[in-house]
Amino acid sequence: MGEAIAFYTIAAFVLGFAVLVVSTKDTVHSVLFLVLDFLFVAALYVLLGAEFLAAIQVLVYAGGIVVLYLFVVMLVNLKGLPEEHRDPHRRTKLGLGLAAAVLVELGAIFASGYARPVPQVAEAAIPVVGNTEEVGWLLYTNYLIPFEIVSMLLLVAMIGAIVLAKREL
Amino acid sequence: MIDLFIIPLLKIAIVLNATLVGVTYMVLLERKVIAWAQSRLGPMRVGPHGILQPVADAVKLMIKEDITPVRVDRWVFTAAPIISMVPALIVYAVIPFGPEVTLFGREVTLYIADINVGLLYVVSVASVGVYGIILAGYASNSKYPLLASLRASAQLISYEVAVTLTLVSVILVAGTLSMVGIVRAQEEAGVWFAFIQPLAFGIFFIGGLAETNRSPFDLPEAEQELTGGFHTEYSGMRFALFFLAEYANVIVVSSVATTLFLGGWLRPFPSVDALAFLDIVPSWIWFLLKSFVFLYVFVWVRATLPRYRYDQLMRLGWKVLIPLAIVNLVVTGFIRLMVL
Numbered sequence: 092m093g094e095a096i097a098f099y100t101i102a103a104f105v106l107g108f109a110v111l112v113v114s115t116k117d118t119v120h121s122v123l124f125l126v127l128d129f130l131f132v133a134a135l136y137v138l139l140g141a142e143f144l145a146a147i148q149v150l151v152y153a154g155g156i157v158v159l160y161l162f163v164v165m166l167v168n169l170k171g172l173p174e175e176h177r178d179p180h181r182r183t184k185l186g187l188g189l190a191a192a193v194l195v196e197l198g199a200i201f202a203s204g205y206a207r208p209v210p211q212v213a214e215a216a217i218p219v220v221g222n223t224e225e226v227g228w229l230l231y232t233n234y235l236i237p238f239e240i241v242s243m244l245l246l247v248a249m250i251g252a253i254v255l256a257k258r259e260l
Numbered sequence: 261m262i263d264l265f266i267i268p269l270l271k272i273a274i275v276l277n278a279t280l281v282g283v284t285y286m287v288l289l290e291r292k293v294i295a296w297a298q299s300r301l302g303p304m305r306v307g308p309h310g311i312l313q314p315v316a317d318a319v320k321l322m323i324k325e326d327i328t329p330v331r332v333d334r335w336v337f338t339a340a341p342i343i344s345m346v347p348a349l350i351v352y353a354v355i356p357f358g359p360e361v362t363l364f365g366r367e368v369t370l371y372i373a374d375i376n377v378g379l380l381y382v383v384s385v386a387s388v389g390v391y392g393i394i395l396a397g398y399a400s401n402s403k404y405p406l407l408a409s410l411r412a413s414a415q416l417i418s419y420e421v422a423v424t425l426t427l428v429s430v431i432l433v434a435g436t437l438s439m440v441g442i443v444r445a446q447e448e449a450g451v452w453f454a455f456i457q458p459l460a461f462g463i464f465f466i467g468g469l470a471e472t473n474r475s476p477f478d479l480p481e482a483e484q485e486l487t488g489g490f491h492t493e494y495s496g497m498r499f500a501l502f503f504l505a506e507y508a509n510v511i512v513v514s515s516v517a518t519t520l521f522l523g524g525w526l527r528p529f530p531s532v533d534a535l536a537f538l539d540i541v542p543s544w545i546w547f548l549l550k551s552f553v554f555l556y557v558f559v560w561v562r563a564t565l566p567r568y569r570y571d572q573l574m575r576l577g578w579k580v581l582i583p584l585a586i587v588n589l590v591v592t593g594f595i596r597l598m599v600l
Contacts, residue, residue, distance in 0.1 A: 119336070121397060122433065146380040154387025158394070158417065165398055168300075222376050223437055 285313035326496035344392025412480035450531030514554035
């Protein structure tokens, strides 16, 4: 009961701040609402018993990535020339298309995921206890290849950024 | 009921009050020590040897006029000091001041919470604190605060990398992320981690100076260049909040350094039985004494060293501290692999 109340309250905050992120006119305020949104998502993780994920969410997203967003928003002059509007409904069409794609995805998840029982095999096989240890164990056993691919991707992005910024290295 | 609500609330009240009093007296300590370093007396008028000076300062700051300049971003301008202060205070939730003690026939732990991801919690909460500085500079709508806040946040982000890497090597040695667990690991090892990880200790201390914007890394407050820093447009209690946050962060860094490297609440040389008579001193007093040593060194460094230039600061961070921290981490990992 208490858990349900906590979940719906936090979920309402997450959705409310998400709406404010896209509806606020001032870009810096929008980024700040994004920080609040990430903090409430972290609270949701705590509610699910995933403290490690919650701490990482705050450390990486709220404290790291959004700081960079804020830098970009503050330093890039956003009040520049108004862009040319060839098709005034271009953004609306794009938005509707994306929303439809998300809807189809959600429908697919509901249709396939909820029909099957969740496999419980992985949980029994973990020989370590504790939140952090379990995440570490899974990352380096079951999900080793995706983990390594993601780290390669980040490395490529980093090298790409250096190459773009420092042409005459 | 009592265990679930009343005792934790009491502990939170005690820790918060002790912190705020500690912060105001940290200001007095700083003024006194710097005065002695410069052959002056420091505050002498309010109370004997200026002991009541913090009270006078607090009253003065609270009754001062609180000005909001006209063209500031009003909401963000008000929120920025709060955002600086709150992370500094909630870190104390996981700092262990001592183990369990029996008080009025009841087992009480001398920490508010011992969570599985304690150290990670400290790092992530501290990483949110940088918003206070960035937003203060942005919302002031004035060029000097903006420059100062950009400097401050670049500095914080750079040194955070080095500090976090040293924390990882401490975690490798301790085998746990829990703050209480780290102290217990030092008890088991019979030696403070400062002796096992001297390099990490040094990098953590230098990084701590930089992360709290303290001298010799206090470029965000370089008066000659920036007329004050990111808080130039602030006055009254809101200005005071920034200063309280800075000192609260200094105390946080001292307590975390004590917990990680100086054995937290343990007495000196916990493995030497000949020194067992030192156990007469309660554990939390050891903790406070060790933290006090750090606070004193922070002030001492400020009184001694000149300020770094900005490019020197960045070079030290990226080209010296971060590579050293990575080497330390790799070596620690190898040794850990060999020993186990």
